[in-house]
Amino acid sequence: MEWETVIGLEIHAQLATRSKIFSGAPTAYGAEPNTQACAIDLGLPGVLPVLNREAVRMAVKFGLAIGAEIAPVSVFARKNYFYPDLPKGYQISQYDLPVVARGKLSINVDGKALTIGITRAHLEEDAGKSLHEDFHGYTGIDLNRAGTPLLEIVSEPDLRSAKEAVAYMKKLHALVRYLEICDGNMQEGSFRCDANVSVRPKGQTKFGTRAEIKNLNSFRFVEKAINHEIARQIEILEGGGEVIQETRLYDSVKDETRSMRSKEEANDYRYFPDPDLLPLEISSGFIEEVKATLPELPDAKRDRFKAQYGLSDYDAEVLTASREMADFYETVVREAAGDPKLCANWVMVELSGLLNKDGLEITASKIDAAGLASLVRRIADATISGKIAKQVLETMWNEGGSADDIIERQGLKQITDTGAIESIIDQIIAANPEQLAQYRAGKDKLFGFFVGQAMKATQGKANPAQLNELLKKKLQ
Amino acid sequence: MHRKTLAELAAGLERREFSSVELTQAHLARIERLDPALNSFITTTPEIALAQARAADERLAKGEAGPLTGIPIAQKDIFCTKGVRTSCGSRMLDSFVSPYDACVVERFNAAGAVMLGKLNMDEFAMGSSNETSYYGPVKNPWNTATVPGGSSGGSAAAVAARLVPGATGTDTGGSIRQPAAFCGITGLKPTYGRVSRWGMIAFASSLDQAGPMARTAEDCAIMLQTMAGFDERDSTCVDRPVPDYRAALGNDLDGLRIGLPKEFFGEGLDPAIAGLIHAAVDEYRRLGAIVREISLPNMHLSVPAYYVVAPAECSSNLARFDGVRFGHRCENPTDLADLYTRSRGEGFGAEVKRRILIGTYALSAGYYDAYYLKAQKIRRLISEDFRRAFEEVDVIMGPTAPSVAFEFGAKSADPIAMYLSDIYTIAVNLAGLPGMSIPVGFSNGLPVGMQIIGGYFSEDRLLNVAHRYQQATDWHTRTPAGIAD
Incomplete structure (x- = not known):
C-alpha cells in the first residue's frame, strides 16, 4: 500500500524582549541559576502578572508578516499542571482566543512552491528548568527561564514529508529573525519544535492517528525524528496494528522516538481565563504602528534580488535566507559598484565556503562586506584573475589586511602589458619546438600546454583573456 | 485612648495630647491583656510598631504628618509584610516570611501608620466563621461562645474589642461585611479594582478586594x-x-433613593434582623431618603454561581503551594508525587481541600461548560440585575447576614449551611460592586449589620450614607461588655 504522511508543526519561538512576559526580570541566557528570577517568576504568594507590551508588539509583527488576522480581543488562560519547574502550578498561555490566527507561509521544496497554513500563534510564558545532574540524587530547579516570552506558532496539517517540514521550519526561522523578534538560537532553545505526525493510505481524506514528538531543537533532528516516526507508524499499520495517540520523545543518540505518555495519561489542563489579566485589546492604531516597522520580508526581498540584480531563483533564495546574509550581499554590491552576479558568487560560494569551514555565521565573518567588495573590484577591473583572487581571499581570511595591500605585497598584480606577455610567449614557443610542430599539425589539445607554460612562467599573473588571444595569434 | 475612634486619635496626635509611642504602647498592652481570650492576632509586631511609632512622632513634630501618621492599625494576615510571617491562616505558610510588602501595606507604611501585628483569619480566607484558621478560631468579643464571622474575623474582633482602631480586611464573598456585622463594626468592601491586590494572597482573583474595617x-x-x-x-x-x-461625608441625604430588594427579605432571614433593618431604613426616611422596593431576580443564583467561580479560581491559585519553593514541605519525601501529596495534604485544612476539589472538578474537561461557563453567565445576569436597579435607586439596603453570630460548631459540620451565611453579600462580589456593613442594633445581645450597596466606584456615597446614619444613631459606639474599660 502507498502511504501518505501528514505533519503539523508547533514551533516555540522565544521572543527577543529584554524583560519577561509578565515581570520586569531580565531574559538574559546563561546566567547563574535563579539570578534572573524575581518574586513574580518565583510565584511567591500575592504576586500578580503584568503583560509586557513589547511581547505583544512582536506577536503582532509576526501576525502581519504571515498575513494573519490580529485578534482585536484575545484572552490569556491558565494551563494548570503540577511540575517543579512550573512555579505557579499553571502556565499563562492563550487558549480559545489567540492573538494571531489564520496566516500562511510559502515554502519551496524541490522547485515546487507550497503554501502552508498557520492556524494560530499565541503568547505564553516559558517554564523553568529541572537540573538532574550534580545534585546527589536531588533535582535542582533553575527558574531563570521561567516567564520568558514565547510565541507558539501552530501550523495546519499541511506538510507531507519531513523535507517539507524542515523547509517550513527553516522558512519560519528566517522570518522570525528577519522580524528581529527571536534570535533563532536553537542550541539555547530559542527556537524549538514539536511535530505531530500521522500516516494514512494514499487517497484517504480522514487523518490517521497521530503521535506528537516533543522538543526537537535542530533542523536535522526534526528531519530524522519525523522520518523515523513515519517508518514506525507504517510498520505498525502494515503489520495490522494500530497507532496509538501519544506523546513521544526523540532520542538523538539512538535516533529513535520513544513513548512519553499516552492520551489516557495526558493531563487535563483545566484551562480557564486568567482572572489576574484582563482581555488583551489591540487597537487598529497599534496594528498600524507595528505595520510601519515591518522590514522587507524574505519573499519580497528574494523577488527584488531577482529583478534588481538579475540573479537566478536559486541565488536569490540563498542570499535572502537570512536578513544578515542579504544585507551583507547588498553592501558588497554597493561597495563594489559592479557586477551583482560576480558579487553573488563571491558571497555565496567563496566567502560562504570559508564561513562553513570555520563554522561561523555571516555576522561573524572575518572579512567584512567592504573588504570583500574591494577584492571583487580588483577582479572586475582585471587587476587580478579569479584564481589569484581566491588566494587573496584566503590570505585576507587567515591573516587579515586589505585586498590591495596583499596584491601589492605579494606582487599578484595581473600582467596586462601586451608586450610583456608576447615576449613570454615567444620564449615558450622557442623552447618547445616539438610541441609547436605537433600543434600546427592539428593537435589542438596542446593549446592548454602552452597556456600552462605561460602561467607557470608568470606565476599565474598573466591576464588569461589576453594570454589566450596572443597565444592563438602566435601559434598560427 | 482605646475608646477614641481613629479620627479622634488622629486629632489627639495632632494636638499632642499623647504621642504615637504612648498610643502604640497602650494598644499593645491591651492586646497582651485581652487577646489571649479572643485570639484575634496571629502575630504581634511590637518592635516594628514601636519603631514606626517613634518615626511617626518625629513626623508629627516636624508637621509632616497625614491623618494616619502614628495611628495603630493591624493587617489581616493575608497581606504580605516584609520580614514578618505571612501565614494566611494556614499551616502551609506557618513558616513563610514574606520578602516584600503588599501594596496596601506599603501605603499604610508610607502614610506613617503603625502596624501592631497580623490578624487571624479563616485559612486562605475560606470560611465564614473563622473556624478554619490553623491558629484556632477567633472569639466574638460580644459573646465568646459565638463566632466573629469570617474570613476577616480577627480584624472584626480586634476592632470591636478596641485592640486597634482600624484594621484591614479582604472580601471575596462577604469576608469584610459579614464579620463587621457579627462584631458590630463598620466595614467597606470597595469596588473591584479600587484597591491593588499586589501582595494580597489570592483566594479568588476575580472577586477578592481589600477594604477597611x-x-x-x-x-x-x-x-x-x-x-x-x-x-x-x-x-x-x-x-x-x-x-x-x-x-x-457631610453631604445631606435629601432625596436619596434607597432600594430594598424583596429577595433580601424572604425566607431564611431572622425576623428580628428584618425588623432592625426596617427600623434603620425608617431612620433614613427621617434623613430625607425615599425608599422603594426593588427586585434582583437572579439573586437566588448567586450562592451556587459563587461556589463554582471561587473554588475554580482557588484551585488554580493555590497550586503554587507545592512544597517546592516555600511553605510547608513534608518530611523525607520519597518522590515527587509524595512530596506534592503529603506537603499539600498536611499543609491545607479541610475546607481549603474541599474547595480545591470542587474547583478542580468544575474546571475539568467535560464539566467546564456546565459549571464554570454557566456560572460566568449567571455572573453577568446578576450584574445586569444590579445595573437595572441602579437606574432607579442610588443605594440598595438590606441585611448583611441572615442571622446574628452563631455558636462555634453550629455550622461547621454542614458546609452548605455555612455557605448560606453569605447569601446577601456574595452577589456584590460577583458584580464587583462596593458594599458596606454598618451596625444597626442588637438581637439577643449580638450585633446586627445592615448592608449598603452602591454603584461602581460610589465608595464616597456609601461612606456618606453610612456616616449620616452614624451621626443620627449610636449603635456603632456600643462596646462589648468586659472590654469597655
Whole structure:
C-alpha cells in the first residue's frame, strides 16, 4: 500500500524582549541559576502578572508578516499542571482566543512552491528548568527561564514529508529573525519544535492517528525524528496494528522516538481565563504602528534580488535566507559598484565556503562586506584573475589586511602589458619546438600546454583573456 | 485612648495630647491583656510598631504628618509584610516570611501608620466563621461562645474589642461585611479594582478586594483614602482618580433613593434582623431618603454561581503551594508525587481541600461548560440585575447576614449551611460592586449589620450614607461588655 504522511508543526519561538512576559526580570541566557528570577517568576504568594507590551508588539509583527488576522480581543488562560519547574502550578498561555490566527507561509521544496497554513500563534510564558545532574540524587530547579516570552506558532496539517517540514521550519526561522523578534538560537532553545505526525493510505481524506514528538531543537533532528516516526507508524499499520495517540520523545543518540505518555495519561489542563489579566485589546492604531516597522520580508526581498540584480531563483533564495546574509550581499554590491552576479558568487560560494569551514555565521565573518567588495573590484577591473583572487581571499581570511595591500605585497598584480606577455610567449614557443610542430599539425589539445607554460612562467599573473588571444595569434 | 475612634486619635496626635509611642504602647498592652481570650492576632509586631511609632512622632513634630501618621492599625494576615510571617491562616505558610510588602501595606507604611501585628483569619480566607484558621478560631468579643464571622474575623474582633482602631480586611464573598456585622463594626468592601491586590494572597482573583474595617464610616473613609488608587503591578486595578472620601461625608441625604430588594427579605432571614433593618431604613426616611422596593431576580443564583467561580479560581491559585519553593514541605519525601501529596495534604485544612476539589472538578474537561461557563453567565445576569436597579435607586439596603453570630460548631459540620451565611453579600462580589456593613442594633445581645450597596466606584456615597446614619444613631459606639474599660 502507498502511504501518505501528514505533519503539523508547533514551533516555540522565544521572543527577543529584554524583560519577561509578565515581570520586569531580565531574559538574559546563561546566567547563574535563579539570578534572573524575581518574586513574580518565583510565584511567591500575592504576586500578580503584568503583560509586557513589547511581547505583544512582536506577536503582532509576526501576525502581519504571515498575513494573519490580529485578534482585536484575545484572552490569556491558565494551563494548570503540577511540575517543579512550573512555579505557579499553571502556565499563562492563550487558549480559545489567540492573538494571531489564520496566516500562511510559502515554502519551496524541490522547485515546487507550497503554501502552508498557520492556524494560530499565541503568547505564553516559558517554564523553568529541572537540573538532574550534580545534585546527589536531588533535582535542582533553575527558574531563570521561567516567564520568558514565547510565541507558539501552530501550523495546519499541511506538510507531507519531513523535507517539507524542515523547509517550513527553516522558512519560519528566517522570518522570525528577519522580524528581529527571536534570535533563532536553537542550541539555547530559542527556537524549538514539536511535530505531530500521522500516516494514512494514499487517497484517504480522514487523518490517521497521530503521535506528537516533543522538543526537537535542530533542523536535522526534526528531519530524522519525523522520518523515523513515519517508518514506525507504517510498520505498525502494515503489520495490522494500530497507532496509538501519544506523546513521544526523540532520542538523538539512538535516533529513535520513544513513548512519553499516552492520551489516557495526558493531563487535563483545566484551562480557564486568567482572572489576574484582563482581555488583551489591540487597537487598529497599534496594528498600524507595528505595520510601519515591518522590514522587507524574505519573499519580497528574494523577488527584488531577482529583478534588481538579475540573479537566478536559486541565488536569490540563498542570499535572502537570512536578513544578515542579504544585507551583507547588498553592501558588497554597493561597495563594489559592479557586477551583482560576480558579487553573488563571491558571497555565496567563496566567502560562504570559508564561513562553513570555520563554522561561523555571516555576522561573524572575518572579512567584512567592504573588504570583500574591494577584492571583487580588483577582479572586475582585471587587476587580478579569479584564481589569484581566491588566494587573496584566503590570505585576507587567515591573516587579515586589505585586498590591495596583499596584491601589492605579494606582487599578484595581473600582467596586462601586451608586450610583456608576447615576449613570454615567444620564449615558450622557442623552447618547445616539438610541441609547436605537433600543434600546427592539428593537435589542438596542446593549446592548454602552452597556456600552462605561460602561467607557470608568470606565476599565474598573466591576464588569461589576453594570454589566450596572443597565444592563438602566435601559434598560427 | 482605646475608646477614641481613629479620627479622634488622629486629632489627639495632632494636638499632642499623647504621642504615637504612648498610643502604640497602650494598644499593645491591651492586646497582651485581652487577646489571649479572643485570639484575634496571629502575630504581634511590637518592635516594628514601636519603631514606626517613634518615626511617626518625629513626623508629627516636624508637621509632616497625614491623618494616619502614628495611628495603630493591624493587617489581616493575608497581606504580605516584609520580614514578618505571612501565614494566611494556614499551616502551609506557618513558616513563610514574606520578602516584600503588599501594596496596601506599603501605603499604610508610607502614610506613617503603625502596624501592631497580623490578624487571624479563616485559612486562605475560606470560611465564614473563622473556624478554619490553623491558629484556632477567633472569639466574638460580644459573646465568646459565638463566632466573629469570617474570613476577616480577627480584624472584626480586634476592632470591636478596641485592640486597634482600624484594621484591614479582604472580601471575596462577604469576608469584610459579614464579620463587621457579627462584631458590630463598620466595614467597606470597595469596588473591584479600587484597591491593588499586589501582595494580597489570592483566594479568588476575580472577586477578592481589600477594604477597611473600623468603628465608624469616617474611620473607614480615612483608611480607604490611603488604600485606594491605581497600582501598575495589578492589571485589574483601575486607573481612576480617588475622590476625597472624608469631604463627602457631610453631604445631606435629601432625596436619596434607597432600594430594598424583596429577595433580601424572604425566607431564611431572622425576623428580628428584618425588623432592625426596617427600623434603620425608617431612620433614613427621617434623613430625607425615599425608599422603594426593588427586585434582583437572579439573586437566588448567586450562592451556587459563587461556589463554582471561587473554588475554580482557588484551585488554580493555590497550586503554587507545592512544597517546592516555600511553605510547608513534608518530611523525607520519597518522590515527587509524595512530596506534592503529603506537603499539600498536611499543609491545607479541610475546607481549603474541599474547595480545591470542587474547583478542580468544575474546571475539568467535560464539566467546564456546565459549571464554570454557566456560572460566568449567571455572573453577568446578576450584574445586569444590579445595573437595572441602579437606574432607579442610588443605594440598595438590606441585611448583611441572615442571622446574628452563631455558636462555634453550629455550622461547621454542614458546609452548605455555612455557605448560606453569605447569601446577601456574595452577589456584590460577583458584580464587583462596593458594599458596606454598618451596625444597626442588637438581637439577643449580638450585633446586627445592615448592608449598603452602591454603584461602581460610589465608595464616597456609601461612606456618606453610612456616616449620616452614624451621626443620627449610636449603635456603632456600643462596646462589648468586659472590654469597655
